[in-house]
Amino acid sequence: MVLGKYTDVMTVRATDKALLRQSQDGGIVTSLFIQALENGVIEGAVVAMPTDEPWNPQPYVATTPEEIIAAAGTKYVLCPNVNMVKMAAREYGLDKIGMVGMHCLTYAVRKMQLYPFGARHLPNRMALLLGIFCTENFHYEGIKAIVEELHRVNIEQVKKMDVSKGKMIVSTTMGDRVEVPVKLTHNYVQPGCFVCPDLTARTADISTGSIGSPDGWSTVMPRTQVGKDLFQSAVDAGIFETKPIDPGKFGMEMLTNLAQKKWDRSVKTRQERAEIGLPNPF
């Protein structure tokens, strides 16, 4: 239940080595969007595009493979992609829209599709939702403080950020690698994340994340027919190499446990909020 419905789950990475270097994990999101663009499944996708301010992305309607690649990589910062979805259907003129996001974003889009108040045309124009796993996220000031105060790295010199095995790892343009325990970052987590129950973006067409697969690979869960067809077309085109996911301790077991942990954290947070009289979103 905590992982939602999925038609398959496996360990995957892109075959294009250059793309792998630019991506966060297995290059799944970037490859799938490019495949969807080329297949005509989407006309563009809302992604988190870097801006002039280092590590503070903005939602962006990418309509070319180059733009999609430019937005690859995880930014541990709130990026309101949903906001841009409506614009994609309006001034960008997209009839088939893709979007990437963690649970809170994909869930919001599904709600807009169900109850399209103020979101006319969106229900039938949302063509592809790619979900990324997510435990928590930060405001820009929060992530800046973590990197500069805890890692002691100037945010302008950060090349990549990653969370793995209980550590938040910052790699710098100078080739350094600085780790701090994730639990030190908890004070900076945006509070909404503690209420959030879903690790694996259960409402997406395809969900992906690093948990459950070795470094450089991704766990991929096609969930809907759209997701299944797109993923299969990418495999058939030789874009991905796949292998069965490890069912054991570092594979499915870990994924399920961490998803359950996030679920339990949400239940507990909501109880605590209710006890002190704070409203809960669900």
Added chain:
Amino acid sequence: MANVVEMAPVTRVEGHSKLVLETNDDGIVEKGNYFSITPVRNFEKFLIGKPMEFAPLATSRICGICPITHSCASVEAVEDSIGVEPPKDGMLLRELAGIANRMHSHPLHSILIFPDFGCGVGFDKNVYTEAMKRCQGMRKIAQNIIDVVGGEGLHAPDIVIGGMRHNISDLAKNKLMSNLRTYEALAQEHTDFMLGLFKDSDYPADMGTHDYNVFATHLTHGDRTAFPMDTFSQELPNNYYSSLEVGLEANNEICLIAGEPVEVGPRARAVKFKGFTQRGAMGIQVARVRENQTSVHRAENILDELNTSGPTNVRVSGLGDGKLGIGINEAARGANVHMARVNEGRIRYYNCLVPTMWNYPTISTALEGDPYKYAEVIVRAYDPCNSCATHMIVLDPEKQVIENKLIY
């Protein structure tokens, strides 16, 4: 004593209105009264004291058919008051939104008048269905333009003081252009179909004529410099209509130029800017269906001219010192004039002279000399929008409310 024929509400027009006709024994109208009975809505009053940004948002809600014309006239009145001039691409997109509003309203009007020309019960079902589909197809394309340009098909939030909130992408521009080509073809078929209906009808050619002037400021957008500030007047209905009883029941004001009614709308624009000569109700019908073509061509030109990377708005720095600003948008039904005084960012005075306010007295006169049975057909030719036109409280000179029941 003349016979009096009353019809209320007049059907297949926007909003609620009433006809009170004095006829002779042959049923010919000798005195026509056409007026609004839509409840008063007080937009101009509740805007006072509100931030200027609220004016286009609020006045857009005057009407669900023509929200865009009100937003456009409103922002332009505010811009004129505070001294702001939007950049070229912003004005192009704004004009496009306004035209698109017209391009969806005119086919809707055709649907409303189909039965007046035998196109309804008893008409060839397939032809009727095709005609309906064509109208709805045109409306869909036009509404989509507003979605893209204005951010929302109905009450477009992106028509803002200073310009338009955003430009459009090249992809959007290309898609709109391709849709406009489809519209062009549909509009041609629609015009042929409507002209055929008009030709086959046996309404007299001079039905609904009058001798008043036309008033139009621009063919496709609106031009505040063409507003006759010195000669226009607004009158209370009780002074205007043939009896005080009618005047008190009327919820609309009367707008005049040099003390005389004027005709606004598609025929007025065609007469003023295209040398059109046909008069009366049928003249208006013909001018209206032809205007779809004018609109679609101008829309294509706008897209051609549009630089999708150009700025579409300017930063608004001034907050106004109470100068009277005027914004005019040539709506589907004619010149829609908004006036605003903005002081320190707040609306201090607001006035809307919407198209049908100009046309009420003109329609009333145009009814005279024709059989009362044609009265609704004549009224519909003017495509009145009564929802827009109700905006007053009836006060006597001491500012005492004359009719409490008019106030909602």
